[in-house]
Amino acid sequence: MGTSERIERERHAKRALIMDAARELFLERGYDAVTLRQIAERIEHSTTAIYVHFADKFDLFQQLVHDDFRRFDDALTRHAGIADPVERLQRIGRAYVEFALTMPRSYEMMFMRPQLKAEFEKVPPTSGGAEPGKAAYQTLVATCVDLVHQGRLRPGLIDPLAVAQAVWSAVHGLVTLQLRCEHEPELQWRSREEVLGVLMTMICEGILRPTA
Amino acid sequence: MGTSERIERERHAKRALIMDAARELFLERGYDAVTLRQIAERIEHSTTAIYVHFADKFDLFQQLVHDDFRRFDDALTRHAGIADPVERLQRIGRAYVEFALTMPRSYEMMFMRPQLKAEFEKVPPTSGGAEPGKAAYQTLVATCVDLVHQGRLRPGLIDPLAVAQAVWSAVHGLVTLQLRCEHEPELQWRSREEVLGVLMTMICEGILRPTA
DNA sequence: CCTGTTACGTAACGGTGTTACGTAACAGAT
DNA sequence: ATCTGTTACGTAACACCGTTACGTAACAGG
Numbered sequence: 001m002g003t004s005e006r007i008e009r010e011r012h013a014k015r016a017l018i019m020d021a022a023r024e025l026f027l028e029r030g031y032d033a034v035t036l037r038q039i040a041e042r043i044e045h046s047t048t049a050i051y052v053h054f055a056d057k058f059d060l061f062q063q064l065v066h067d068d069f070r071r072f073d074d075a076l077t078r079h080a081g082i083a084d085p086v087e088r089l090q091r092i093g094r095a096y097v098e099f100a101l102t103m104p105r106s107y108e109m110m111f112m113r114p115q116l117k118a119e120f121e122k123v124p125p126t127s128g129g130a131e132p133g134k135a136a137y138q139t140l141v142a143t144c145v146d147l148v149h150q151g152r153l154r155p156g157l158i159d160p161l162a163v164a165q166a167v168w169s170a171v172h173g174l175v176t177l178q179l180r181c182e183h184e185p186e187l188q189w190r191s192r193e194e195v196l197g198v199l200m201t202m203i204c205e206g207i208l209r210p211t212a
Numbered sequence: 213m214g215t216s217e218r219i220e221r222e223r224h225a226k227r228a229l230i231m232d233a234a235r236e237l238f239l240e241r242g243y244d245a246v247t248l249r250q251i252a253e254r255i256e257h258s259t260t261a262i263y264v265h266f267a268d269k270f271d272l273f274q275q276l277v278h279d280d281f282r283r284f285d286d287a288l289t290r291h292a293g294i295a296d297p298v299e300r301l302q303r304i305g306r307a308y309v310e311f312a313l314t315m316p317r318s319y320e321m322m323f324m325r326p327q328l329k330a331e332f333e334k335v336p337p338t339s340g341g342a343e344p345g346k347a348a349y350q351t352l353v354a355t356c357v358d359l360v361h362q363g364r365l366r367p368g369l370i371d372p373l374a375v376a377q378a379v380w381s382a383v384h385g386l387v388t389l390q391l392r393c394e395h396e397p398e399l400q401w402r403s404r405e406e407v408l409g410v411l412m413t414m415i416c417e418g419i420l421r422p423t424a
Numbered sequence: 425c426c427t428g429t430t431a432c433g434t435a436a437c438g439g440t441g442t443t444a445c446g447t448a449a450c451a452g453a454t
Numbered sequence: 455a456t457c458t459g460t461t462a463c464g465t466a467a468c469a470c471c472g473t474t475a476c477g478t479a480a481c482a483g484g
Contacts, residue, residue, distance in 0.1 A: 046433050165389070166411040174385065206418025219461090248441065249440080259464095265462095
């Protein structure tokens with residue numbers, strides 16, 4: 001009989017119910033400002049119900065971040081098939097920025113938290129085993145490997161990992177500062193397109209061997 | 213009689229006592245993990261004593277960050293006198309990275325917090341009026357203005373502010389990712405010198421007009 | 425019908441930031 | 455010398471937080 005499957009389905013549905021409410025609140029107010037009682041009230045349960053499905057508040061939060069990382073992976077690995085590594089790098093970079101700026105609170109959750117301490121218990125949610133975010137990183141690294149192998153980089157740049165990490169740094173810095181500064185009038189922060197344009201120029205002219 | 217001055221001096225001393233204890237604890241454990249009762253106990257007072265000198269926990273924290281910003285300003289404006297804007301930019305960049313990596317928790321407090329909401333009440337601590345961090349930013353902007361005026365940048369780069377913001381983004385991204393990733397074995401993060409070297413190459417080759 | 429498990433509500437615990445209130449110290453005025 | 459207003463600060467409380475001990479009702483499997 002399919003009753004155990006139904007139970008499993010209901011359990012999963014309730015878990016999703018909690019996560020949806022939690023996501024909405026976390027995105028709207030940030031981690032610290034959200035209360036388990038708020039989440040519970042929104043779904044008309046007691047806080048105890050949350051503890052049935054999650055170990056604690058941080059665990060619940062982590063599951064949400066985990067999902068965001070999967071979407072993030074999807075958004076970047078989508079361009080992994082582009083043959084020309086230069087164009088691929090540019091596409092990945094722009095996809096990265098677009099993801100971060102269209103889902104800013106998700107990006108904050110993922111990359112702008114004070115150090116997340118231990119997080120080795122992430123195997124259960126994804127059966128695949130590969131942890132989230134890794135695929136996006138591998139796509140970037142692979143692109144830099146191609147750039148090196150095809151001799152597209154300036155003579156001094158021979159370590160694909162160092163190049164990948166420098167590029168990632170630049171793009172990550174762009175979005176984090178953009179999110180924090182774009183509405184501070186005293187800084188006269190330039191538009192997303194302007195700063196991104198300069199940064200992309202900087203990255204490409206900076207690491208690519210001149211072709212002329 | 214100098215008694216009112218003595219009172220002022222004592223008041224300032226007690227304020228400093230609180231801030232020293234708080235700084236130590238915040239740097240050691242981070243904002244959320246520190247308790248007003250812990251701070252109070254360390255200096256053998258009750259929590260009420262803290263409220264005599266600071267509006268609330270966040271205000272106390274903010275004063276500390278404010279001081280860090282002054283040191284930050286000092287560290288960067290020190291190189292403002294260098295004549296050659298290219299060398300000046302490099303020195304500023306390296307000073308930025310050194311500050312961030314030698315005082316990582318301070319840097320976290322300053323630039324890696326989830327949005328700090330309203331912070332318009334900062335006039336009292338500094339009599340000067342100019343808010344902290346502004347001097348460092350102005351130094352960077354002025355350097356980019358010089359680069360543009362001296363025709364040292366690539367043809368497309370004509371907006372000094374956009375260039376300054378892109379450069380800041382790159383360096384900020386470097387230190388934040390470095391702080392978060394350098395001890396994650398799976399990423400195979402490269403050493404500070406390696407990634408910084410690639411990034412500095414990227415910045416200089418990326419924005420400077422080729423001299424050959 | 426029994427029995428073990430599971431989901432979940434009630435009520436509590438210890439700890440948090442914050443504050444109402446009382447008090448003791450004390451500078452300045454009378 | 456006494457009064458008075460202000461200031462610093464301790465005590466004890468408040469409301470709220472994450473978390474948990476405990477009870478219970480539902481219910482699948484035997």
